[in-house]
Amino acid sequence: MEETSNFVRIRRGLTLPLLLLVAWEASSRFGLVDIRFLPPIEDVILTAKQEIIDNGLVGQLGSSLLRNIAGFLIGAVLGIGFGTLLAVVNIADRLIMPTFNGIKQISLLAWIPLISVWFGFAEQAKIVFVALAAFIPIALNTHDGIKDAPRELVEVGRALCFNSWQRISRIYLPVALPSIATGIHLGLIYSWLATVGAEYFLAVGPGIGGLVIAGRERFDMALVMVGVIILGIVGFAFNRLAGAAERRLLRWRE
Amino acid sequence: MILLTERLTERPGMAIDIEFEGQARRRNWSQHPAIRWVRRGEAFLFPVGLIALWWIASARGWLPEQILPAPAYVVATGRDMISTGELFYHAGVSLRRVVFGFAIGASLGMVLGIAIGLSRRFEDYVKPVFLAFAQIPTLGWIPLLMLLVGIEETLKIIIIAKSALVPVTLNTFSGIRSVPAKYLEVGRALRFSRWQTLRLIILPSAVPSIFTGIRYGLTHAWTSLVGVELLASSEGLGYLLVWGRQMFWLDTVIIAMVVIGIIGFAMDRGLEASEVLIRRWKRQAED
Numbered sequence: 001m002e003e004t005s006n007f008v009r010i011r012r013g014l015t016l017p018l019l020l021l022v023a024w025e026a027s028s029r030f031g032l033v034d035i036r037f038l039p040p041i042e043d044v045i046l047t048a049k050q051e052i053i054d055n056g057l058v059g060q061l062g063s064s065l066l067r068n069i070a071g072f073l074i075g076a077v078l079g080i081g082f083g084t085l086l087a088v089v090n091i092a093d094r095l096i097m098p099t100f101n102g103i104k105q106i107s108l109l110a111w112i113p114l115i116s117v118w119f120g121f122a123e124q125a126k127i128v129f130v131a132l133a134a135f136i137p138i139a140l141n142t143h144d145g146i147k148d149a150p151r152e153l154v155e156v157g158r159a160l161c162f163n164s165w166q167r168i169s170r171i172y173l174p175v176a177l178p179s180i181a182t183g184i185h186l187g188l189i190y191s192w193l194a195t196v197g198a199e200y201f202l203a204v205g206p207g208i209g210g211l212v213i214a215g216r217e218r219f220d221m222a223l224v225m226v227g228v229i230i231l232g233i234v235g236f237a238f239n240r241l242a243g244a245a246e247r248r249l250l251r252w253r254e
Numbered sequence: 255m256i257l258l259t260e261r262l263t264e265r266p267g268m269a270i271d272i273e274f275e276g277q278a279r280r281r282n283w284s285q286h287p288a289i290r291w292v293r294r295g296e297a298f299l300f301p302v303g304l305i306a307l308w309w310i311a312s313a314r315g316w317l318p319e320q321i322l323p324a325p326a327y328v329v330a331t332g333r334d335m336i337s338t339g340e341l342f343y344h345a346g347v348s349l350r351r352v353v354f355g356f357a358i359g360a361s362l363g364m365v366l367g368i369a370i371g372l373s374r375r376f377e378d379y380v381k382p383v384f385l386a387f388a389q390i391p392t393l394g395w396i397p398l399l400m401l402l403v404g405i406e407e408t409l410k411i412i413i414i415a416k417s418a419l420v421p422v423t424l425n426t427f428s429g430i431r432s433v434p435a436k437y438l439e440v441g442r443a444l445r446f447s448r449w450q451t452l453r454l455i456i457l458p459s460a461v462p463s464i465f466t467g468i469r470y471g472l473t474h475a476w477t478s479l480v481g482v483e484l485l486a487s488s489e490g491l492g493y494l495l496v497w498g499r500q501m502f503w504l505d506t507v508i509i510a511m512v513v514i515g516i517i518g519f520a521m522d523r524g525l526e527a528s529e530v531l532i533r534r535w536k537r538q539a540e541d
Binding site: 016 | 297299378379393397398400477495518
């Protein structure tokens, strides 16, 4: 059954998207819906082409990605450092962790107004916001991963008279690696969400989020669709990338 | 405690008993109310320190009012907003939106997840499209839906429902797929009908996973509520944030953030508590 099903599964998987495309094309061609709400497929493709060639879509995507990666890297480094510090230093953990757990309950987007007051509307504010989005899950997962380190390993470290740096680099971080990888995966997803959010709410600059907002303001559905599809593709790519990185990082454990 | 010692003294072998007793007493000591209070108090040292720093900073005028208002001022504004009922009004609007949207999204998600989980054929047809749509971040849908349905209540409900739908569907699906095969065999041996298998075997064993989905769904719903209210709303906590920001009333902004945090925390804790109950119930059922 398994051998025949592969072809069948692909056929089944393609059925619904093809039907949707046909329905889309037919309804815009025969005027079943207002083309302002559902522009014909070729309009969307033409808009995409025009944006790429005339309006520097690639550059816009590039500046979104750059912003995303810069923020993510800052957030990841700080998050791993912060998580490790709290997990290793007991007193810091007991003093600071409850506050951190409280603060993380504030949903991410609610930070935007405050960040815009403190850091303005420019690039700096956006990167701070993206970094915050990556920082929270990475710090939490690093912390939990180290806290869950098996006692025997910690005791081995003590028996070998490791100093604190050796304990962190030889025992805690390797043990926590799967958990850190999960944190990085989540951090990548959240930071992309935050990049889009930052581009929506903080002043319009180059970027895919700005493109989508501009499309909405001009009531240009085709442009909005192009933007949304790109958002989806980038999100998908990040997700895949993080999954692959996670597997590669953890391969030594098998 | 009494139960434990009773059971131990029933057993023969004094040495073990004494050791157990000693351990129990030691653990008991660390759970002494005074120690527990100190432990709990520790958690407040850091925030109290931060607030003290904040208070000093604003009293000495290290930072301008517009960047960081004095804590007393924020508290006064908060009291004001509570006594005029403004805060409860906006929080109520937000909560109503989340409850409606989440109820719709979670129930649709469960139905979809069950359908995809039960039928391989349905999975093959629907899951790829579903996953493709799920890749687009909720924020991405907002401008598109604004053009389609306007900026009224419908937009908010659809966005919140969508953000709850995705995790609920995926977790329901994986819960149903990971029902142990031996349970299904028992059902087959007992000649259960399809409906009985679903009701008595598959759903109960998928409950913890469905619940995880619900928890994620509610968290996502709350986040996207804030997003959609920031972009398009004339009431609600997100609106309070935007409005306070525009007026440069940072006190209002901070209060809205705190309320958003508290409600998010309360919802998450409530679900966590019921999740623990459900897991315990499941373990009992399995024993």
